[in-house]
């Protein structure tokens with residue numbers, strides 16, 4: 001990592017250039033909105049929009065993760081003022097954050113300051129974070145759960161010893177990795193794997209979530225398999241906070257508007 005990159009990120013954090021984007025999560029059976037996943041973006045003055053796969057590792061290396069999460073959560077909870085109370089917010093927790101014993105306290109403080117109830121917060125943890133530092137990670141994850149948030153196992157199927165984590169940690173949600181979901185339409189193997197993961201999640205009474213749904217065919221297959229929630233471009237791309245009202249208006253209104261009765265005069269002009 002170049003030192004100037006770390007300095008650039010430090011500057012970006014001071015200037016609040018790291019912003020939360022929100023991607024809808026939808027109940028497959030009804031199409032109703034169930035919440036949003038928060039996906040961080042760096043709005044760089046010269047380089048444009050930078051995705052998290054580029055700057056999260058940088059933040060980890062530079063020891064800026066705590067600061068990043070703090071800033072991001074403040075922005076998330078501020079934006080949440082516009083989000084109805086029955087919807088959840090999912091936030092990604094990275095590997096090094098699960099070595100930080102002050103993480104639960106920081107999350108609680110940020111939520112309390114914004115009067116955001118912790119039971120609306122879902123914390124997404126990837127398997128790699130659990131594998132890298134199992135004992136610490138388990139203790140921190142358990143504390144996050146005990147203070148009221150829900151836990152999701154993210155990108156399920158891409159790491160290893162996943163089943164052990166499911167047994168040892170009180171997860172609420174299982175997220176099927178997009179790599180299986182995207183290839184469901186093409187290979188029988190992916191369909192079988194997705195079916196097995198949904199079956200596993202259901203038998204453990206976990207909420208199953210499929211990420212990366214891009215087509216209605218895939219959504220239909222997942223619904224048929226018994227998957228609960230979906231996320232992907234079919235339902236909406238991640239949007240910045242200022243576009244939340246628009247997404248909410250479109251997704252919260254289950255019935256199409258009733259058309260105005262047309263007058264005979266108007267009809268005759270058609």
Ligand code: C2E
Pocket residue numbers: 023038039040051052053056072092093094095124154155178211212213214231232233234238
């Ligand atoms: P993730 O948690 O698995 O998030 C899902 C990723 O899939 C997001 O990429 C999202 O934009 C993308 N995605 C969703 N639906 C579709 C689709 O239908 N098609 C395609 N092609 N992609 C879709 P993104 O935003 O680039 O984030 C990448 C990863 O970065 C995330 O994967 C997550 O692990 C991490 N990340 C994002 N925000 C944060 C954050 O605030 N903190 C930490 N620690 N990690 C974050």
Ligand code: MG
Pocket residue numbers: 037092124154
């Ligand atoms: Mg995630």
Ligand code: MG
Pocket residue numbers: 154155175177211
């Ligand atoms: Mg994921």
Ligand code: MG
Pocket residue numbers: 155177178211
């Ligand atoms: Mg993923």
